[in-house]
Amino acid sequence: MKRGVSRRGMILGGGVLGLGAAFLPRAVMAQEPLKVAGIYTVPVEQQWAGRIHQSAEAAKAAGVVDYSYTENVANTDYPRVMREYAESGVKLIVGEIFGVEAEAREVAAEYPEVAFLMGSSFMPDAAANPNLAVFDNYIQDASYLSGIIAGAMTTSGNIGLVGGFPIPEVNRLMHAFMAGVRETRPDARFQVTFIGSWFDPPKAKETAFAMIEAGADMLYAERFGVADAAAEKGVLAIGNVIDTQADYPETVVASALWHFEPTFEAAVAAVTAGSFAAENYGVYSYMNVGGCSLAPLGSFDGKVPAAAMELVAARQAAIMDGSFTVTIDDSEPKSS
Structure with missing residues (x-):
């Protein structure tokens, strides 16, 4: 669903070199890039989704992740897209579940081997979804x-x-x-x-x-x-x-x-280390951590x-x- 838009170059251009440099040590050590997927209900030109997308693209350019994404996904179609990515071998799925909280958490429970990092208005539930962490732009x-x-x-x-x-x-x-x-x-x-x-x-x-x-x-x-x-x-x-x-x-x-980079880097590191858990990644949006x-x-x-x-x-x-x-x-x- 990729499409050309007037502001995309502006949103995706800033910060890529800096993030790539930050990820380089990990890229050198990694056996192979981590398979990551992004699922967005809006086009990636939208500012919120754009910051996530930019971070993932930068990590991809640095050789840390193998990133693909789908944009403009309707809430009614969101669980299907989650399942498709989970069954394709993706190890980390990043997205937004504000309008599909219950359904998305049900899908996450079906794929315990996949890490889900989701924008959400609710806190993580380690008992029901130990593989689903939440975040938002707490700026x-x-x-x-x-x-x-x-x-x-x-x-x-x-x-x-x-x-x-x-x-x-x-x-x-x-x-x-x-x-x-x-x-x-x-x-x-x-x-x-x-x-x-x-x-x-x-x-x-x-x-x-x-x-x-x-x-x-x-x-x-x-x-x-x-x-x-x-x-x-x-x-x-x-x-x-x-x-x-x-x-x-x-x-x-x-x-x-x-700056979504601290959030994304922390999640990728946790998945790579096998320590990803149901946590609140929103704190990585605070100023004192960049x-x-x-x-x-x-x-x-x-x-x-x-x-x-x-x-x-x-x-x-x-x-x-x-x-x-x-x-x-x-x-x-x-x-x-």
Whole structure:
């Protein structure tokens, strides 16, 4: 189901050399590449799936894994694709089971010799599925820092947030972002909307337009399409998961980046060592292990107030040394 898309080169290009270098020692020692499969309900141009796909492709280029993937898999078809890969000799399956939790866990139980690393809203169950570990982009650290910048850059104090679904993983990023905003703009007001889709750029764009009409001059682009609306209307935006500033140099001030490499490397190492278990791999997305970062300001370098950037630097240092912890709030955020 591979298809050419306009943003794919951008998503898949960054970070490959760095990950390849990190994997080289393992590649030299490995008897043969580990067979890995990715199963995605969205196209790999979508930012969340794209970060996973990029990491796997980099490991493949380094000779560590033999990676194949299927994208745009409907939830109703997901168990079938899981079984096909499991029966083909794949040793590690990476994917997302947010909309097919029960069925996916049943499949995992049928193939105890296969390791499943799945994006999920629920914790692992070692008793029922000792071979299924979970993860998600727990990048609240970087989201919080991007909020500090957003609060310093908004003029109206009216900020719009457009998300996919109000699941815990998304909710915590939005709450972290809003907490960061309040550090530099205590009186900020928020418009929060979920579009009910993980990949519907036109709907996200229209939702963002409505927020701008209602006074927002800063947008949190949790979904594709939001930055397009911001660019067209001349307001600012904060990116999520990937760095899109090259596409929106006058619009995207900062981005909270997700680095899936630590998660993927840990899983591959565990499978190779025969120690893969039902664990929460979400912790590999934290900033102090390299799972997330704040993107360079690029064209906005020098335009963000110095006091805000000093606060960002101080908070980041505190996050890294463990003296400051970003509050995790998985409840659904509301407009204020």
